[in-house]
Amino acid sequence: MADAEQRPIRAAVVGFGVSGRVFHSPFLAADRAYSLDLIVTGDPERASEAAKRYPSASVIGSVDEMFDRADDFDLVVIGTPPATHADIATAALEAGLDVVVDKPFTVTSQEGRDLIARAERLGRRLTVFQNRRWDGDFLTIRDLVRTGRLGAVRRFESRFEWHRPEIRASWKAEATAAQGGGILFDLGTHLIDQAVQLFGPIAEASAELAVNRPAGVADDDAFVAVRHASGTISHLSMNSLAAQFGPRFRVLGSESGYTSYGLDGQEAALAAGASPTDDDYGVTPPERWGVLGVEGSLAPLPTLRGDYGAFYRALADSIRSGAPLPVDPADSVAVLELIECLHAETPLRRHDSHLNEGQR
Numbered sequence: 590m591a592d593a594e595q596r597p598i599r600a601a602v603v604g605f606g607v608s609g610r611v612f613h614s615p616f617l618a619a620d621r622a623y624s625l626d627l628i629v630t631g632d633p634e635r636a637s638e639a640a641k642r643y644p645s646a647s648v649i650g651s652v653d654e655m656f657d658r659a660d661d662f663d664l665v666v667i668g669t670p671p672a673t674h675a676d677i678a679t680a681a682l683e684a685g686l687d688v689v690v691d692k693p694f695t696v697t698s699q700e701g702r703d704l705i706a707r708a709e710r711l712g713r714r715l716t717v718f719q720n721r722r723w724d725g726d727f728l729t730i731r732d733l734v735r736t737g738r739l740g741a742v743r744r745f746e747s748r749f750e751w752h753r754p755e756i757r758a759s760w761k762a763e764a765t766a767a768q769g770g771g772i773l774f775d776l777g778t779h780l781i782d783q784a785v786q787l788f789g790p791i792a793e794a795s796a797e798l799a800v801n802r803p804a805g806v807a808d809d810d811a812f813v814a815v816r817h818a819s820g821t822i823s824h825l826s827m828n829s830l831a832a833q834f835g836p837r838f839r840v841l842g843s844e845s846g847y848t849s850y851g852l853d854g855q856e857a858a859l860a861a862g863a864s865p866t867d868d869d870y871g872v873t874p875p876e877r878w879g880v881l882g883v884e885g886s887l888a889p890l891p892t893l894r895g896d897y898g899a900f901y902r903a904l905a906d907s908i909r910s911g912a913p914l915p916v917d918p919a920d921s922v923a924v925l926e927l928i929e930c931l932h933a934e935t936p937l938r939r940h941d942s943h944l945n946e947g948q949r
Contacts, residue, residue, distance in 0.1 A: 598908055600664045601627035601655055603677060605635040608668030608691045611859045612720060616898050617666070618643060619865045622905035626662060629655050652677055659684040663908070666718075667691060670760040671769025675700040678715070682707050687714040687908060692778040694921035696769040698929055701922035708918075714907055716914045717921040718900060721779040722786060724853035725873050725895035730840055732893060733881070734787055739842030745784060745823045746839040749776045749852075750831035754802065764807060766932050771807030772827045773798060773928055780825040781813065781924045788821040796931035801830050813931065838879065847890065849879030855895045871895035 600617045602609045605628055617625040628639040631650045639648045649655060655665075665681040666689040667674055675695045681688045682704070694717045695701040708715035721727060733739050756762040764770025773796070785791065799810040809830060815823040826835070840847045855871055863870055873892035881890040903915035 595909075597624035598622055598664050598905060599624055599626050599662045600666060601629065601662045602666045602668060603629045603652055603655070604668035605630040605632070605639050606668065607860075609666070610635070610638070611856060612691070612718065612897070613666045613668055613689075614639075614643060615859055616865055616901045620898065620901050620905070622909075623664075623901065627655060627658070652680070656680060656684055659686060662686060664689065664904075670764065671696050671774065672764065674769075675704060678704050679707060682711050682713050682715065685711070685713070689716055689718055689904065690918075691718045692782075692921065693769055693774045693928075694778075694918060694925060696767070696774075698922050698925040701918065701925055705918050705922065714904075714914060715918050716904060716907075717916045717918050719779070719782050719916045719921065720897045720900060721783055721853075722916070723896045723899050724855070725871060725892045726838055726849050726853055726879065727783055728893040728895065729849075729879065729890065730838060730847060731787060733840070733847055738845060738881070739840060739847065740844030742788065742821050742840060742842045744839075744841045745788065745821055746826075746836065747780050747783060747823065748826040748828075748835050748837055749780065750826065750828045750834045752831055753829050756802070756805075762804075762806075766807045771798075771811075772809050772829055773811045773813075773931065774807075776827040777811060777813060777825065777928055778921070778924050780827065781815075781927060782920065784815060784817075784823040784825060785920070785923070788817040788819050788823065790818045791927065792816050792818045794927055794931065798931070845882055847879055847881050849877075849892070851877055853895050855897055865898045871897075 600623050602613050602625065614625060617623045625643055625646050628643065628646050628648045629652055630636050630639060636648050664687045667677050668691045669677065671693050674690050678688050678690050695704065704715060734742060761770060766774065793816045795814050797812045798808040800808055801810055811827045813825040815825065817823065836848050836850050837852060838849045854873060858870060871894045875889065878889040878892050880887040882888055900915045906912035907914050
């Protein structure tokens with residue numbers, strides 16, 4: 590029994606686009622707690638790449654074939670388009686497997702609640718890959734907030750901006766908001782989650798959403814204004830067509846402020862072929878550190894090391910010893926509830942909000 594408990598957690602990754610190729614497979618392959626045994630992709634070029642990168646894994650073309658072999662796995666990681674998440678996760682749970690779902694968790698909050706209830710009924714672990722909780726710059730801000738170095742935080746600004754006139758992924762070009770498409774579903778699930786983790790429950794929220802690409806079918810420019818019950822104001826911006834970029838983070842407190850530019854480097858490093866085991870993985874070079882202080886007296890602050898691998902280490906502890914999940918899926922459902930209100934142009938009020946689980 591002891592040997593069985595310590596054997597690697599046998600994992601299958603569904604989808605080998607950016608999600609499966611960049612964010613999941615490298616960590617499963619690098620962590621001794623796991624074995625990456627199966628990759629599912631129906632794209633011949635991606636299948637060939639997966640086979641070259643992970644020769645010890647089987648590469649197959651359909652989830653049906655994967656479920657025919659369900660007894661060979663312990664964990665399914667779902668990195669397919671959002672509209673498919675609920676069905677694949679349901680089948681995986683029913684097959685007796687633990688499940689990781691990439692964000693957005695599901696297309697609707699009701700689908701998410703149903704999955705949570707099913708996992709609880711079946712005694713399976715279900716979590717959501719909110720990897721941006723382990724960005725180096727976010728970890729740095731979390732540390733500043735927790736240690737009180739900023740004083741009382743009055744305003745929090747967070748941005749994901751780039752200039753991509755053309756949509757790269759075909760499903761994103763075709764997916765409407767009702768299918769989980771658009772930048773609010775894509776990036777808002779990160780920015781809202783981060784804000785709640787830092788400053789707690791949301792009392793009020795509203796949004797400005799726009800579709801600027803000529804053939805666009807879902808929002809590609811979004812601004813969300815949030816008032817937390819703690820009093821902090823969060824301004825969250827997402828823009829795919831920004832000709833110039835603002836700060837990634839700007840945090841203003843009663844005693845000090847912090848500003849940083851540029852995205853956490855983990856995604857770019859992984860996409861370029863870096864391994865999570867590299868000595869410099871997750872390390873932000875000094876020239877990209879943010880600055881801390883009051884105008885006229887600013888100093889660079891070393892960025893804490895980013896660590897997406899922490900998600901999978903915590904998941905292994907949860908599977909093996911019953912430790913808490915790395916991400917409570919109820920947190921992701923709460924984010925979806927807010928996004929539904931924003932898409933419906935229904936200003937959120939505190940009595941509507943279930944975003945009461947965020948930790949300061």
